[in-house]
Amino acid sequence: MKTVLMVAEKPSLAASIAKILSRNSCNTRKGLSSACSVHEYPGDFQGQSAHFKVTSVCGHVMCIDFEGKYNNWEKVDPSELFHAPTFKKEANPKLNIPKFLEKEAKDSDIVVLWLDCDKEGENICFEVLDIVMPVMKRQNNKGRVVYRAQFSSITDKDIHAAMNSLGEPNENESLCVEARQELDLRVGCAFTRFQTKYFQGKYGNLDSSLISYGPCQTPTLGFCVERHDKIQSFKPETYWQLDVEVKGSNDEPTFNLNWSRVRLFDQQVAIHYLNKVKDNKLAIVQSIKTKEKVKQRPQALNTVEMLRVASSSLNIGPQQTMQAAESLYTRGYISYPRTETTHYPENFEFRSSLNQLASGNLWGSYVKKLIDIGYSKPRKGTDVGDHPPITPMRNATEQEIGSFDNWRLYEYIVRHFLATLSPDCKYLHKEIVFLIGEEKFSCTGNSPLEPGFTEIMPWMSIDDSQTLPNLQEGKKCAIEKVALVERKTGPPDYLTESELITLMEKHGIGTDASISTHINNIGQRNYVTVVSGRRLQPTNLGIMLVHGYKKIDADLALPTMRSAVEKQLNLIALGKAEHKDVTKHAVTIFQQKFLFFVQNVLSMDRLFEVTFTPLSQSGKPLSRCGKCRRYMKHITAAPPRLYCSTCDDTYDLPAKTNVKMYKELKCPLDDFELLVCSTGSQGKSYLLCPYCYNHPPFRDMRKGSGCNSCTHPGCIHSRSTLGVSPCISCENGILVLDPTSAPKWKLACNDNRCSTVVTLFQDAHRISVSEDACEKCAAYELIVDFHKEKTPLEKNETKHTGCVFCDPIFSGLIKLKQARLTVKRKPFSTRGRGRGRSRGRGKRVPKDKMSQLAAYFV
C-alpha cells in the first residue's frame, strides 16, 4: 500500500484538510517539529487504497541570505552586495521543519502539495520538494510522484474537488518569488548599509541605530512625508461665509442655515450678497424634500479593514492588532486573521455561528433576534481565494480572553460579523430650502427609520442630534441674524494609520500579512512617531531621507516603484521571460541606481547638515582614548557610542545601558579607560573597555563583550581573574564577581542574554577570587574581608575563604536574583546550588583556572 504525504502551508490548514478528506476520522500525532502535527487516515488514492499523512510547514521553510563573509559591514563594500553569492538557509531553525519533513517523507511514495494557492505558496511547494524528494521511497515507483492541489476555499466541496483534479506545481511562479527575494535582499541591504555607515559616521543625533531602506518601508514613509509636505506648503486662504439664523415661530429656538454658495473667496462679491440678503426681513420656505436613504451593512471583514478600524476606532496600532488577532486565532476564538477576502464561502454555516454567539452577554439578545426574524443574506464581497473572512469561531467572555485590548478586538470582530448578517440601516434625509431674496439657503437633518445593523454597531448609527423645525412650504420665518464672517482654510492633518493602510493597499505596498510590519518599521527606525489620534508624524530623519531621495532619484521613495518591479518580475511567473534574465536586468538597474545614489549622496547630506549635529559637536566628554589620550565624547542618541574627534573613530556601546567612568582605570591591552555599564539598580553591572568591546583582543572573546568575558590572564578585571563558576541558569554563561558592585557585592552572569545575579555579602570591605577551587563543586573560592563590626563570623574574625555555594557560612548569606523579570526563572533549590558541579559534565575538572573556565565556552 502506498503512503501519500500531503503538506499544507500552516498547521491549522492541515487539520482542516485532513478532517474534510477523512470525513472526520483521522488520527493525529505530534510531529518532530513542535509546531506541526501529522493527521493520518486510510483512504483511496487514484483508485488504490493508500495511507494518508496530512501535515504542514509553517510558512516559508527557507530564506535567503548572503554568505557569511559578506555580513561583515566593515570589510564589505555595500556595492558588492549586488553580486555577492547568496544561499538558502532555514527560515526558522527552532521549528526544525526540514528534519521533520525528511522524517515524514522517508516512508512516503507520493507527495501532494496543499500550499496556499498564491505565488508564495507555489514557492513553498518547491522548498518542500527540495527537502522531500531526495528521501522519498523510490522503489517500484515509476509513476508520477508529485501532485499539486488547487483550491480556492477550505470547504468540503472545494477540498474534495481539488483532490479529484490534482495538477502540478508551477515552477515559474516559484521562480518569480525567488527573483523578488533576491532583489529585495540585495537592494535593501546595500542601501541600508551604505546609508547607515555614511550618516552615522557623520552625525550624532539621528537617534536611530539603523538608517534602513526597503522597497516597501521607504514608500510607506514616503506617504507620511508627502502629507507632511502638504501641511508645510499649505497657504491658508481667506474666505467669507454668510451666517444666517432664522426663527420658525416666536416660541421656538433659532436655527442656522447653510448658504447654497457655501463660501466665497472674493470679499467684494461676498459683501454684494450680504447686502442683498440684508435687505430682507424674512426667509421663505421654498421646498421641503425628504428622501429615504440607506446606509449599507458592512462587507465581511478582511485583514486591512480590521487594521483600519482597530487603529481608528479602538486606538490599537496595526502591529498590536495583528498580535492580538494571532492570539485570538491560535486560541480558537476567531478564524484565520490574514485574508484579503470579503466574501463568505457559499456553504458558510451562519446558523451555527449565530447559535454559538447566542449566549454572549453583550450581543446574545441581538443574536436571538437575528435568528428569530431570519438573518439577512450578506453583501457580495470579493473572493480572493485565500481564506474566508475573519469571523468569531466561538463565544467568549472578557474573563476568558484576559487581555483588555484583545477582548475589544474580539468584541469588534463579533459585532462586525453580526452586522454583515443584519439589515441595512434606513433613515430619512430631510432638506428644507429657504429663499432670502434670490439667495438660497438650507438646513438638513437625518432621522432613523430602521436602525438595522447600527443596532449592533452603535458607533455607526445615524446622527439625529440635529432636529429640524416643523415647517411647511411657503412658511415665512423671521431672520434673526445675518453676518458675513471671515474664515481661513485650514491645512490637512498628518496621515492616520488608517489612511496609510488604505494608501498602501491601493499601491500594492506590502501584503495583508506584512502591512503592519512595514508601519511598525518606520516607527522603530525613528522615521515617524505616532501622535494623538494615531496619526503618523514624520521625524526630521524621516523627512530628510525622503526629501533626499526626491533630490537624487525620486523613484526610490515612489509608491509606484514596487508595483513596477513586480510587473517585471511577473513576466517570470507568466513564463514570458527567463528567471535569470529578469533578475539580472533588475539587479543591474538597481545597482546603477545605487551607484548614482552613492555618487550624489551629498545632495541628501546637505539636508542632513542643516538639521543634525556633526559627531564632532555631539555628546559630552566621558573617557580617554587609548590612542591619543584625549577625552572621547559620549553620544547618547541611538546608536550609543563614543567618538574620538582627534582620531575620528567611533566605538559602539551597549544599547539601553547606563555608562559611567570607572576610577580612571585603563585596559592593560590598549590604554582605553574602562567604563562601568549598568542596566538599572536591579540589573547587572560590568566593566567594559571601549576598544575591546568593538575589537575583541582574544579569539574566544565575542564582539560586544565586557571585561567579564575577557580572557586576559593578568588583568585584575578579566573573567580569568574574577570568574567564579558556570552560571547556574544558562548554558554558556559564567558567574563573574562584579568589582563595581561593592559594597553590595554581587556575582553576575557574563552572558548578555542571561540575567542571573547572585547577591553576596553586604558587610565586606574587599572580596577577591581565590586560585583554589571548591572540592565539592569546583567553583572558585572567595576570599572575603568583612567589616570589623558587622562580621557574621564567630569571635569577631574578619577574614574567611570558602566556596560561595558549599561553604556553610557563605551559602546562608547569598541570594539568587534575576536582573530582569522577563527571563524565565529556574528554581534555585538547595539541590540546585550544587549545579556548579555539573560544569565538567563528566569531564575531569582541569586544574588550571584559565583552562577550567575556558572549558565552559566550548
Add this chain to the structure above:
DNA sequence: GCAAGGTC
C-alpha cells in the same frame, strides 16, 4: 546590525 515574505 540589513529586505520582504510566509507563519507560531
